[in-house]
Amino acid sequence: MEGEAYVRDTEQGERSLLPELDSEGAIDAVISIDHVTKRFGEFVAVDDANFHISRGEFFSMLGPSGCGKTTTLRMIAGFEQPSSGEIRLDGKDVSRVPPYKRHVNTVFQQYALFPHMNVWDNVAFGLRATKVSKPEIVRRVTELLAVVHLADFATRRPGQLSGGQQQRVALARALVNYPSALLLDEPLGALDLKLRQAMQLELKRIQREVGITFVFVTHDQEEALTMSDRIAVMNEGRVVQIGTPQEIYEEPTSEFVAGFIGMANLLAARCEGSDGEFRIARIGDQAVKVASNGLAIGDEVTLMVRPERAHLRTSAPPMDLAGVSAEVVDLVFQGPIVRFDLRSPDGTPLVAHVGPGSDLPLLRPGDQVWMCWEPSAGRLLPRSTQGFPRPDVLEY
Amino acid sequence: MTSIVGKGSEKRDLASGTVTSPMGRVGKATINGLAFLALVYLFLPIFVIVMFSFNNPRGKFNAVWQEFTFDNWLHPFSDTALTDALVLSLEIALIASVIATVLGTFLAIALVRYRFRGGAGVNFFLVLPLTTPEIVLGASLLMLFLEPHLVLLNQDFTLGFTTILLAHIMFCVSYVALTVKARIRGFDWTLEDAAMDLGARPARTFMKVTLPLIAPGIMAAFLLSFALSIDDFIITYFVSGPDITTFPVRIFGQSRTATPPQINVLATLILISSVSVMVLVTWFGQRRKRRLGNV
Ligand SMILES: Nc1ncnc2c1ncn2[C@@H]1O[C@H](COP(=O)(O)OP(=O)(O)O)[C@@H](O)[C@H]1O
Ligand SMILES: [Mg+2]
Numbered sequence: 001m002e003g004e005a006y007v008r009d010t011e012q013g014e015r016s017l018l019p020e021l022d023s024e025g026a027i028d029a030v031i032s033i034d035h036v037t038k039r040f041g042e043f044v045a046v047d048d049a050n051f052h053i054s055r056g057e058f059f060s061m062l063g064p065s066g067c068g069k070t071t072t073l074r075m076i077a078g079f080e081q082p083s084s085g086e087i088r089l090d091g092k093d094v095s096r097v098p099p100y101k102r103h104v105n106t107v108f109q110q111y112a113l114f115p116h117m118n119v120w121d122n123v124a125f126g127l128r129a130t131k132v133s134k135p136e137i138v139r140r141v142t143e144l145l146a147v148v149h150l151a152d153f154a155t156r157r158p159g160q161l162s163g164g165q166q167q168r169v170a171l172a173r174a175l176v177n178y179p180s181a182l183l184l185d186e187p188l189g190a191l192d193l194k195l196r197q198a199m200q201l202e203l204k205r206i207q208r209e210v211g212i213t214f215v216f217v218t219h220d221q222e223e224a225l226t227m228s229d230r231i232a233v234m235n236e237g238r239v240v241q242i243g244t245p246q247e248i249y250e251e252p253t254s255e256f257v258a259g260f261i262g263m264a265n266l267l268a269a270r271c272e273g274s275d276g277e278f279r280i281a282r283i284g285d286q287a288v289k290v291a292s293n294g295l296a297i298g299d300e301v302t303l304m305v306r307p308e309r310a311h312l313r314t315s316a317p318p319m320d321l322a323g324v325s326a327e328v329v330d331l332v333f334q335g336p337i338v339r340f341d342l343r344s345p346d347g348t349p350l351v352a353h354v355g356p357g358s359d360l361p362l363l364r365p366g367d368q369v370w371m372c373w374e375p376s377a378g379r380l381l382p383r384s385t386q387g388f389p390r391p392d393v394l395e396y
Numbered sequence: 397m398t399s400i401v402g403k404g405s406e407k408r409d410l411a412s413g414t415v416t417s418p419m420g421r422v423g424k425a426t427i428n429g430l431a432f433l434a435l436v437y438l439f440l441p442i443f444v445i446v447m448f449s450f451n452n453p454r455g456k457f458n459a460v461w462q463e464f465t466f467d468n469w470l471h472p473f474s475d476t477a478l479t480d481a482l483v484l485s486l487e488i489a490l491i492a493s494v495i496a497t498v499l500g501t502f503l504a505i506a507l508v509r510y511r512f513r514g515g516a517g518v519n520f521f522l523v524l525p526l527t528t529p530e531i532v533l534g535a536s537l538l539m540l541f542l543e544p545h546l547v548l549l550n551q552d553f554t555l556g557f558t559t560i561l562l563a564h565i566m567f568c569v570s571y572v573a574l575t576v577k578a579r580i581r582g583f584d585w586t587l588e589d590a591a592m593d594l595g596a597r598p599a600r601t602f603m604k605v606t607l608p609l610i611a612p613g614i615m616a617a618f619l620l621s622f623a624l625s626i627d628d629f630i631i632t633y634f635v636s637g638p639d640i641t642t643f644p645v646r647i648f649g650q651s652r653t654a655t656p657p658q659i660n661v662l663a664t665l666i667l668i669s670s671v672s673v674m675v676l677v678t679w680f681g682q683r684r685k686r687r688l689g690n691v
Pocket of ligand 1: 040043064065067068071072
């Protein structure tokens with residue numbers, strides 16, 4: 001088994017080699033989701049999900065509400081059975097194993113703390129249920145309460161704690177069994193923004209401290225980018241892309257991912273030819289250079305440029321820059337940047353973030369400009385049949 | 397008439413913010429007076445029962461006040477037939493309520509927690525004993541128990557303890573199931589998921605998480621069931637047979653020949669017990685609410 005390659009699911013439909021448990025821990029999948037589909041009646045909630053989660057990883061499932069994140073998590077925890085496919089924990093098929101025999105624990109969306117037990121008993125619950133010895137229970141509960149900074153609250157009841165404290169109790173309770181993986185279903189969803197950001201850092205710290213695999217579900221792309229080692233982006237029951245936050249952000253493989261993660265300018269284009277390592281794409285009557293990515297010449301494509309990679313010029317760009325002409329619709333001062341809302345001649349809304357040090361003259365709504373970018377900053381994506389999400393309807 | 401005046405003046409008082417105007421005082425007094433009359437109306441019969449437990453009647457009927465005595469309270473169990481009936485009532489109520497509470501609770505949990513084929517039918521049959529006139533239930537049960545096929549089944553369905561118990565369990569299950577159902581409607585079932593997620597098997601999950609949290613509802617249902625069973629007359633009258641009977645049926649049967657003051661003594665004892673239980677339950681409920689916070 002030594003030296004067998006661990007192939008990540010970079011392309012959909014590809015059946016990956018499954019990593020064997022390796023004593024040296026080099027190739028080590030804690031959770032394997034093997035072509036798992038979940039149907040509720042006719043409705044397909046999860047459609048052929050196929051990926052691995054490695055030991056010690058902070059893995060996020062990201063997607064809009066209703067895309068099947070919770071269902072996937074509940075299948076890993078054992079509350080739902082896959083309609084087809086297999087789930088393996090530590091290499092063993094658990095598809096028919098009840099939740100109380102699976103070595104994973106969950107932090108529930110509304111925490112689900114036991115209201116009739118104090119903090120100590122809540123945290124000790126999992127240990128008592130699995131018949132751990134008394135001294136060991138004391139040792140571990142004390143340890144976990146220290147990890148989540150709640151040592152002084154052991155005798156409080158959940159009803160006497162703030163939202164953030166309840167959150168920590170839920171964390172300690174789920175970690176006390178030293179699970180192979182911790183499953184978190186939008187754990188920060190109920191907190192206000194300030195607390196949420198503090199808890200994001202806190203979660204990262206705790207994960208580093210305990211070294212347990214975290215499977216983190218969220219619909220907040222910023223949260224996923226900030227916290228994750230890898231992200232699985234889901235849409236309508238399908239896993240549409242898996243990668244590091246940087247890969248997902250820089251190299252989206254679909255309009256959906258480009259639009260859902262961060263802001264994106266999406267321009268309808270046509271792949272016209274090659275120029276060395278670049279492709280030539282035609283947008284309206286302009287030809288621009290873009291980094292090649294295997295799309296065939298002649299394809300209808302979408303060109304993506306992130307707003308922070310775009311800059312504005314008042315004259316046509318030189319040959320080594322790509323650019324489209326546009327009209328200024330609005331500009332908003334946002335502190336570190338000025339956000340320009342633009343419109344291309346065919347009406348496509350565009351956004352450019354202009355930082356300090358730009359030598360632009362004072363621009364007003366109605367002015368004609370060029371939105372330009374380095375050819376290497378542009379990405380070609382296959383054209384979606386559904387029409388793409390517009391930057392102006394995407395939230396920050 | 398006075399009450400209408402009273403209400404009007406109360407309103408004006410609220411508007412002007414003065415509570416000491418003469419009209420306001422009159423209004424308040426009227427309302428308090430009416431409330432007092434209503435309470436008197438409610439409690440007078442009970443008071444009379446308690447009072448007559450201290451009466452020393454001449455003859456067999458304890459209906460006319462003669463003289464004050466502690467005798468009855470010193471010998472509360474002197475009427476053995478009556479005492480036997482009370483003991484039987486308590487036995488029946490206890491056994492029937494325990495069985496009905498267990499059955500009814502599981503029924504309620506099943507109905508609230510899980511969707512299953514026939515759930516609506518079960519709901520319908522639960523309401524049936526409540527809506528059917530008791531006299532019909534009693535008569536039907538009597539016919540059922542006298543049905544020769546059941547006797548052939550080697551069941552001891554001669555009227556008596558068993559038939560009373562069965563009948564009481566029957567209607568108590570309905571009340572328990574409906575009470576518990578109403579009380580657990582808002583229960584957060586993800587708590588059960590959480591317990592199982594942490595490694596608790598279903599039995600442990602039920603004993604450590606579900607049961608403690610729905611216990612007040614179950615307790616309320618048990619007390620209701622106990623009270624209904626102790627109290628039942630009509631159904632019991634049909635199914636109790638000639639040799640053995642419960643407290644209410646016994647009193648009714650006796651009332652044409654004699655009403656010893658022990659009836660009043662025992663009734664007063666029952667009253668004191670139920671009031672004490674109510675006070676205790678309320679006290680525990682308050683304490684629990686304080687300790688669990690918003691739950
Ligand atoms: N038990 C169920 N029965 C029927 N449909 C369900 C059930 N659970 C989830 N769904 C449906 O599956 C889809 C995905 O749900 P979910 O996994 O909760 O999404 P997410 O967590 O990503 O918001 C939703 O459309 C939801 O209505
Ligand atoms: Mg969800």
